[in-house]
Amino acid sequence: MRKVQLSELSQARSGDKGNSVNVALFAPNEEIYNVFKREVTAEKVKEHFAEFVEGDVIRYEAPNLLALNFLCKEALNGGGSSSLRVDGLGKTFSSNLQRMYIEVEEELLEDLAKN
Amino acid sequence: MMKTVRIGAAQGFYGDTIEPAVDIAKNGNVDYISFDCLAELTMSILVKDKLKDPTKGYTKDITTSMKALLPYVKEKGIKLLTNAGGINPEGAYEEVVRVAKELGITGLKIAVVTGDNILERISELRDKGVSFKDMETGDSFETVQDKLLFANAYLGVKPIVEALHQGADIVVTGRTTDTAQFLAPLVYEFGWKEDDWDRLAQGILMGHLMECSAQSTGGNFSGNWWDVEDMDRIGYPIAEVKENGDFILTKTETSGGMVNFDTIKEQMLYEIHDPAAYITPDVVANFTTAKLEEIGKNRIFITGTTGSPRPDTLKVVMGYPNGYRGQVIIGYSWPDAVKKVKKAESIIRKQIEQRGIKIEEIMVDYIGHNALHGPTAAPPTEEDGLNEVFMRMAVRTKSYQDAEKFRRLVVPLGLNGPPYGGGLNGVRPRTLLGMWASLVPREFIEDEVKVQVKEVEKIAESSTK
Numbered sequence: 001m002r003k004v005q006l007s008e009l010s011q012a013r014s015g016d017k018g019n020s021v022n023v024a025l026f027a028p029n030e031e032i033y034n035v036f037k038r039e040v041t042a043e044k045v046k047e048h049f050a051e052f053v054e055g056d057v058i059r060y061e062a063p064n065l066l067a068l069n070f071l072c073k074e075a076l077n078g079g080g081s082s083s084l085r086v087d088g089l090g091k092t093f094s095s096n097l098q099r100m101y102i103e104v105e106e107e108l109l110e111d112l113a114k115n
Numbered sequence: 116m117m118k119t120v121r122i123g124a125a126q127g128f129y130g131d132t133i134e135p136a137v138d139i140a141k142n143g144n145v146d147y148i149s150f151d152c153l154a155e156l157t158m159s160i161l162v163k164d165k166l167k168d169p170t171k172g173y174t175k176d177i178t179t180s181m182k183a184l185l186p187y188v189k190e191k192g193i194k195l196l197t198n199a200g201g202i203n204p205e206g207a208y209e210e211v212v213r214v215a216k217e218l219g220i221t222g223l224k225i226a227v228v229t230g231d232n233i234l235e236r237i238s239e240l241r242d243k244g245v246s247f248k249d250m251e252t253g254d255s256f257e258t259v260q261d262k263l264l265f266a267n268a269y270l271g272v273k274p275i276v277e278a279l280h281q282g283a284d285i286v287v288t289g290r291t292t293d294t295a296q297f298l299a300p301l302v303y304e305f306g307w308k309e310d311d312w313d314r315l316a317q318g319i320l321m322g323h324l325m326e327c328s329a330q331s332t333g334g335n336f337s338g339n340w341w342d343v344e345d346m347d348r349i350g351y352p353i354a355e356v357k358e359n360g361d362f363i364l365t366k367t368e369t370s371g372g373m374v375n376f377d378t379i380k381e382q383m384l385y386e387i388h389d390p391a392a393y394i395t396p397d398v399v400a401n402f403t404t405a406k407l408e409e410i411g412k413n414r415i416f417i418t419g420t421t422g423s424p425r426p427d428t429l430k431v432v433m434g435y436p437n438g439y440r441g442q443v444i445i446g447y448s449w450p451d452a453v454k455k456v457k458k459a460e461s462i463i464r465k466q467i468e469q470r471g472i473k474i475e476e477i478m479v480d481y482i483g484h485n486a487l488h489g490p491t492a493a494p495p496t497e498e499d500g501l502n503e504v505f506m507r508m509a510v511r512t513k514s515y516q517d518a519e520k521f522r523r524l525v526v527p528l529g530l531n532g533p534p535y536g537g538g539l540n541g542v543r544p545r546t547l548l549g550m551w552a553s554l555v556p557r558e559f560i561e562d563e564v565k566v567q568v569k570e571v572e573k574i575a576e577s578s579t580k
Contacts, residue, residue, distance in 0.1 A: 011338045011377065013330075015386035016155060018251065018550055024384035026377075062390040062403045065380045071388050073251070077478070080156035081548040082437055084478040084509040089156070094337060 001103045006040070009104070009112070012094035019079040021053070021090035023070045023097050024062075029115075031108050033066040039102035045070050048100050049093075070097070117357050120304045122297055122321075124351040125150040125184075125197070127328030129157045129174040133183050135328065135351040135370060140187035142367045143353050146304075148184065149296035150197035151326040152177075158290065159434045159548040161201040162265045172203030173210065181214040188284050189220050196275060196296045200289040202265055204229055207287045212571055221572040226278035228288035230564030233431065233555075234266045240559055247553045250430070259551050262435040268560045269430045271396030273309075275299035281568040290432075292395055294322030297354070305358045309397075316400035316422030317360030319393065323402075324364055324382050324417075325352050331364060331382040332372035338381075345371025361418045363410070374413040396429055396557070398422040428554035429561075437549035438475065438511055441518030442542040443525035446505035448487045448535045455533035456481060456504045462532055463508060463524050472520045476511040487537050505538065511547065518544035 006012075011026040025040060027033035042059040049057070055073030062069060076090050077083040087093075123139035125131075129152050136148055152174045165172030177199040187193050200207040208227040215223055233240065237260065241247070247256035267290035276299050278286040286299075298318040301307060307314050324331045331352040333343035343349070350370025356362040366374055383402055387393055393400040399422060406419040443463070447455035460479055467474060483505040485492035492502040508525075512518045522541035529536050 011336075011381060013335065013337055013381040013385055017386055017388070018155065018552060020251075020388075022384070022387060024381065024387070026380055058388075060389050060391070062384060064403055064405060064407075065383060065390075067380065067384055067390075069384050069387060069390055078437075078547070079550055081159040081434065081550060084440060084476060084511055086480055086482070086507065091335075 002106055002109060003101045004104045004109065005098070006100045006102060007095070007098035010098060012098050014090050014092070014094035016076060016080060016090045019074055019076050021072045021075040021093050023072065023093050025068045025070070025097060027066040028112060030066060032104070032112065033063070035102065035104050035108065036068055037061070040068060040100070042070065044100070045072070045097065048097065049075070117359070118304070120147070120300055120356050121145040121353060122147045122149060122300055122325065122356065123353045124325040124328050125180065126152055127326060127330065128152065128154040129160065130176060131328055133176070133180045135349065136180070137183050138367055138370050139351060139353060140184055140191070140193060142369045145193060145353060147194050147196060147300045149300070149325065150180070150195070150199060151293040151296055152197060152199040153201060153290060153293070158201060158265055158267060158432065159550070162434060163546065165202050166264070170206050173201045173207035174199040177207055177210055178214060181211050182218065185215055185218055185220055185223070188223060194279070194283070194300070195285045196299060197286070198288045198291045198296060200227070200287050202232065202267070202289070204287055204289040211285060211287060215571045223284045223571045224282050224568055225571065226281065226283035226286045226566055226568040228270070228274040228278065228286065228291065228564065228566050230274070230560065231267045231270050231288070231290040232265070233268055233560065234263060236563070237263065237266060240555065243559060245555050245559065247431070250552050250554050256553070259433070259435045259549065264434050264436065264548065266431055266433040268555060269396060269432070270560070270564060271295050272299040272302050273561070274564050274566045276303045277566045278568060279303040281566065283568050293326040294319050294395055295397065297322030297325050298397060301356055310424070312398050312422030312424060313420070314360035315398035316420040317362065317418070318356070319395055319398055319400040319422070320383070320402060320405055320417065320420045321354045321356060321362050321364070323393070324379060325354060327382060327385060329372060330385060331379055332366050332374055333378050334372070336373070336378050336381060338377045343371070343373045347371065361416070364415045364417060365413055374415055376407055376409055376415065379407060379415050394426060396425060398425050427557060429557045431553050431555050433551040434548045435551065437547045438513050439515050439518040439544045440509055440511060440547050441521040441544050442507065442509045443522060444505055444507050444538060444540040445525055445528060445536050446483055446487050446503055446538040447533060448503045448537065449493065449499070452501050452504040453481070455535065456506045458533045459528055459536065460506055460508065462528065466524050467521065470520065473514070473517045474510045474512055474521065478509045480507045481505065482507055515544050
C-alpha cells in the first residue's frame with residue numbers, strides 16, 4: 001500500500017445548487033474506482049471538509065462513468081447570492097477534494113503507470 | 116434514413132461570450148441554437164436590475180446575442196430558444212423585436228412564454244393549500260413570505276414546444292429549466308409523447324451536456340487540460356439527435372476545444388445530486404444507465420439513458436433580501452507579510468468592537484502571490500515566507516450603514532497600521548439575497564402559463580401608427 005494524493009489519480013468537477021455543492025470524482029479505471037469506493041467514503045469527505053461543509057455529505061455512485069458523486073449540504077455559507085466566500089459557487093471544491101490522500105495497492109499504481 | 120435534428124449550444128450563463136455560437140451558426144449546420152442564460156444565481160442579479168428599472172430584469176446581453184444571430188435565423192432558418200427573459204420575458208421579447216427592426220429583419224415570428232413568475236400569486240396559492248415550506252430544510256414559509264423579491268417556477272418543455280407548433284422562429288422564456296431549451300426541439304420535431312420516459316431522458320442528458328456551453332468541449336476540464344487545443348477560441352457543443360433519442364455530441368471543426376469521454380463525463384455529473392434520479396419537470400432521468408462511446412475525433416455517441424415518470428410538482432425558487440455584505444482588501448509585502456496582514460486583521464477587528472459596528476458574521480481570506488512586487492516577487496519559500504499577502508475581509512450586516520462603516524476602516528490602515536500596505540480597497544456594500552426553494556403542484560402553475568407568438572413586421576406596423 002502507498003499513500004497517494006487523489007489529484008494524481010482522478011478527475012473532479014464541482015458545482016453549486018443553492019447552499020449545496022456536488023463534487024464528482026472520476027477514476028481512471030475500474031480497479032482504481034474500487035479503491036475510491038473503499039477509501040473515499042462520505043464520512044472521510046465530510047471530515048476532509050471539516051468546518052467548511054456544515055451539513056451532511058451523501059455519496060452516490062455512477063459506475064458507468066467510474067465516478068463517485070458527493071453531495072455536500074450547507075457547504076457554501078448560504079449559497080451564491082448570500083455567501084461571503086470568494087468562491088461562493090463552490091467551483092474549487094473539486095480541487096480541494098483532490099488534496100485528500102488515500103491508500104492504494106502498489107500493483108494497481110504500477111499498472112496505471114504502464115498505461 | 117432516420118431523421119436527425121442538429122442543435123447547437125449558445126450561452127451557458129448570463130455574460131457568456133457569443134462568438135462560439137456565431138461559429139456554430141456559420142459552420143455547424145444546425146437547425147436550432149439554444150441558450151441557457153439562467154444560472155442559479157442569475158435571477159437574483161436580474162431582480163436587482165428590475166428594482167432599479169422596471170423595463171429591465173432580462174439578461175442584457177440578449178441585445179448582443181440577437182444582433183449576432185438574427186441574420187442566421189433569417190438566412191438559414193435556424194431557430195433560437197432562450198430563457199433570457201429571466202424576471203421579465205416580455206421586456207426581453209420587446210428587446211428582440213427592437214434589434215430585429217434595427218437590423219431591418221422582418222417576417223420573424225417571436226414567441227414569449229410567461230407564467231413562471233408567481234410572485235403575485237403567492238397568497239392565492241397559499242389559499243389553495245400550498246405550504247411553500249423549504250424543500251431542503253422543511254422550514255416554515257412565514258419567515259420570508261412578506262419579504263419576497265421574486266418567485267419563479269421551473270417550467271419544462273411544454274410551452275416552448277407549443278410556441279414551435281405555432282411557427283415561432285425565436286422563443287423567449289423566463290425560468291424554464293436549462294435542459295428544456297434543448298429537449299423542446301426534439302419533442303417538437305419527433306413528436307415524442309409526454310410519457311416516452313426513456314427518450315425524454317436521453318434528451319435531458321443531451322440538454323445537460325449542452326447547457327453549460329464549453330464545459331463539454333474542454334472548458335473547466337480537470338483532466339489533461341493542457342491538451343485542450345485552442346482554448347482561446349473554444350467551441351460550444353453540438354448535438355446530432357436521432358428520433359430514437361441516440362445522439363452524438365460534437366463541435367465544429369472550425370473551433371478549438373476537445374470532445375472525448377473524459378471531457379463529457381465531467382459535465383455529466385456537474386451540478387447533479389443523485390445521478391440515478393435527475394429530477395426535471397419533464398422526466399426523472401437516470402444517467403447511470405447511459406453508455407458513452409468515442410466514435411471519432413471530437414465525436415461521442417451516447418445512448419441508454421433511462422427515464423421514469425415526471426414529478427407531480429414543480430420547483431419554485433424565491434429570493435428575499437438577507438442583509439448586506441461589506442468587503443475590504445489590503446495587501447502587505449515582504450518581509451513578514453503574513454505577520455503584518457494578521458496585525459491589520461486584528462486592528463480592524465478591534466475597531467469594529469470599539470465603534471460598535473454591528474456584524475453578524477466575519478470572514479477573512481489571505482490571497483496573493485506576486486500582486487505587489489510583480490516580476491520581482493520572490494517565489495514562496497519556507498524560510499522567507501510569502502512575498503506578499505492580501506487580506507480580503509468580508510462581513511455580513513443587517514444594515515447598509517454598518518457595512519459602510521466597516522468599509523471605511525481599511526483605508527486609514529495605509530498610514531496608521533503595519534508598514535508596506537498597498538492596494539487598499541473598500542468595496543461598496545452589496546445586498547445579499549437569501550434563496551428559498553419549494554415544491555408546488557404543477558397544475559397550479561401550468562394552468563397560468565401563456566404562449567404568445569407575434570410577427571415582427573406586424574408589430575412594426577402597429578407601432579408606427
